[in-house]
Amino acid sequence: MRDKLFLLFYVFGVFLFTIIHDIFVIGVFSLILVLLSYNQAITLIRRSIISVLLFNGVITVSYILYAIFTGRQWLEYITLLNLRVFALTYLTFFFISKVNLFKALSFSKTLTYILILSYTQILIFKRQLNEFKLALQSRLLEKPSREDSYNFISTIFYYFLNKSMRNTKEISDAMKSRGFFVE
Amino acid sequence: METIIKLENISYKYEDEYVLRDISFDVKKGEKIVLLGINGSGKSTLLKIINGLIFQQKGNYYYKNTLITKKLLKKKDFVKQFRKEVVFLFQNPDTMIFNPTVYDEIAFGLRQLQIDDIDERVKHWAEKLGVYKYLDTPPFNLSGGEKQKVCLASLLALEPEVILMDEPTSNLDPRSTGWFIDFLYELDITTIITTHNLSLSLELGERGLVLSEDHRLIYDGNLKEFLNDIEKLKEANLVHIHKHRHGKIEHRHYHTHDF
Numbered sequence: 001m002r003d004k005l006f007l008l009f010y011v012f013g014v015f016l017f018t019i020i021h022d023i024f025v026i027g028v029f030s031l032i033l034v035l036l037s038y039n040q041a042i043t044l045i046r047r048s049i050i051s052v053l054l055f056n057g058v059i060t061v062s063y064i065l066y067a068i069f070t071g072r073q074w075l076e077y078i079t080l081l082n083l084r085v086f087a088l089t090y091l092t093f094f095f096i097s098k099v100n101l102f103k104a105l106s107f108s109k110t111l112t113y114i115l116i117l118s119y120t121q122i123l124i125f126k127r128q129l130n131e132f133k134l135a136l137q138s139r140l141l142e143k144p145s146r147e148d149s150y151n152f153i154s155t156i157f158y159y160f161l162n163k164s165m166r167n168t169k170e171i172s173d174a175m176k177s178r179g180f181f182v183e
Numbered sequence: 184m185e186t187i188i189k190l191e192n193i194s195y196k197y198e199d200e201y202v203l204r205d206i207s208f209d210v211k212k213g214e215k216i217v218l219l220g221i222n223g224s225g226k227s228t229l230l231k232i233i234n235g236l237i238f239q240q241k242g243n244y245y246y247k248n249t250l251i252t253k254k255l256l257k258k259k260d261f262v263k264q265f266r267k268e269v270v271f272l273f274q275n276p277d278t279m280i281f282n283p284t285v286y287d288e289i290a291f292g293l294r295q296l297q298i299d300d301i302d303e304r305v306k307h308w309a310e311k312l313g314v315y316k317y318l319d320t321p322p323f324n325l326s327g328g329e330k331q332k333v334c335l336a337s338l339l340a341l342e343p344e345v346i347l348m349d350e351p352t353s354n355l356d357p358r359s360t361g362w363f364i365d366f367l368y369e370l371d372i373t374t375i376i377t378t379h380n381l382s383l384s385l386e387l388g389e390r391g392l393v394l395s396e397d398h399r400l401i402y403d404g405n406l407k408e409f410l411n412d413i414e415k416l417k418e419a420n421l422v423h424i425h426k427h428r429h430g431k432i433e434h435r436h437y438h439t440h441d442f
Contacts, residue, residue, distance in 0.1 A: 131273060134231065134236045135271075135273050135279045136281070137236055138234055138266065138270070139266070139291065140266065140295070141267060141296060142262075142263060155280070155281035158323070159277060
């Protein structure tokens with residue numbers, strides 16, 4: 001029951017942070033959220049900032065440059081955007097750290113299956129990505145050249161894309177065989 | 184014979200769970216060692232420690248009497264020498280392959296050494312491993328067995344002193360496994376090979392190291408003797424029990440064969 005209540009709290013939080021457009025109100029709610037997660041606050045703040053830094057950084061810089069060239073105001077919009085993304089990310093990490101997702105979604109068989117499938121894939125991919133990194137490390141006698149790094153990254157991208165497509169087909173066939181997707 | 188690898192009371196934990204407990208053994212130059220254990224017993228982790236990819240929380244690992252530490256493996260000169268001398272064949276060859284052609288894959292390590300006879304060495308090892316005809320082909324399109332051969336050629340081209348192989352036959356069909364056994368027999372370097380295939384193990388080396396389900400080293404010695412010791416085999420969970428029939432007689436006992 002506790003996990004389902006947390007899920008409800010999370011969905012409500014996402015809704016709230018999406019519909020509110022007042023920086024002060026989002027700021028207050030974010031502060032409440034940080035206080036609620038008191039002993040995890042520093043870890044969650046760090047994790048949230050790292051997660052959004054690159055994506056939001058690019059958008060922020062691009063928007064500021066665009067606003068400067070077109071003579072628009074940017075401070076309020078950029079602050080609101082970054083605060084909202086941070087609050088949503090923080091809320092998500094807080095939710096995941098507190099809740100057993102399997103229990104929270106146990107009210108729906110389909111959602112539980114989807115979660116199990118996704119979780120299994122994440123674990124497999126995580127392990128394989130680590131093996132890729134170790135295999136490269138094992139073969140590196142010196143710092144890799146730019147070309148080697150490019151080859152390595154593109155290979156991983158191709159491998160996982162290919163594997164995802166193959167796995168998706170296999171999983172969907174297996175689900176069909178077990179009675180899913182029947183109209 | 185000179186000791187090339189020495190492990191003293193190595194323990195490794197992953198997320199508070201033991202993967203290896205108090206492992207000690209040493210390896211003499213030129214030895215061919217078979218590391219046996221069921222899935223999850225810690226075989227791959229042990230190879231990764233020996234290859235300096237991960238580091239134990241307890242114990243010491245010496246390579247040629249040098250204590251291997253994280254700090255030492257950040258020193259450029261040492262890394263270059265260590266990675267040339269101790270090579271690792273991963274279980275899944277896909278994780279090792281990333282160059283545009285088989286030629287580039289085999290030449291990858293050699294180019295880092297900046298030696299003169301790269302072309303000659305690439306062709307020599309490609310020929311020896313039977314992948315010469317694929318030199319201009321992207322390695323991604325090859326079969327599992329062929330990829331394994333390309334990876335082996337890439338590692339052996341460095342002329343290493345120690346080769347670590349993680350379940351090298353798991354991607355091979357019976358014919359390629361036969362080829363691999365012959366190839367290994369002629370290979371004159373120190374090898375540590377993991378497997379859980381008992382019937383194959385005797386073909387891979389004479390000395391066996393056996394990890395138990397609780398991640399301890401429970402046997403270090405002659406492999407043939409281990410395979411005749413049913414109590415040890417049971418302890419390592421490397422035997423299975425099932426019913427089988429001889430005509431009308433049905434009985435049940437331990438088996439060491441693979442399915």
